[in-house]
Amino acid sequence: MKIIGHTVEKLEDPFGLLTGERYEFFLDLEVDEEDELYSEKGVGLRVLFGIEENQGKIINYHFYEKGNDEVLDFALEEDEENMVLNYCKANAIEK
Numbered sequence: 001m002k003i004i005g006h007t008v009e010k011l012e013d014p015f016g017l018l019t020g021e022r023y024e025f026f027l028d029l030e031v032d033e034e035d036e037l038y039s040e041k042g043v044g045l046r047v048l049f050g051i052e053e054n055q056g057k058i059i060n061y062h063f064y065e066k067g068n069d070e071v072l073d074f075a076l077e078e079d080e081e082n083m084v085l086n087y088c089k090a091n092a093i094e095k
Contacts, residue, residue, distance in 0.1 A: 020052030042066035049088040
């Protein structure tokens with residue numbers, strides 16, 4: 001799996017209930033045809049990412065099939081989760 005692009009939106013908390021900042025990432029993924037996650041339509045990863053006290057963390061995520069936004073029941077492996085975390089950290093600053 002490789003991240004080939006993204007869109008990101010900073011989420012606003014109009015009531016001030018949450019601490020820190022929240023971002024919603026939609027990551028475009030390149031998945032090998034041999035991988036069970038592969039889809040001809042393409043696969044994306046929606047990530048809810050938070051920053052609190054200069055610490056970034058993945059709050060929630062799910063894979064989805066592009067075109068119909070069907071949620072796919074897969075989990076990130078540890079090395080993939082680290083890659084996604086680092087990618088979000090690098091791309092969440094002042095968006």
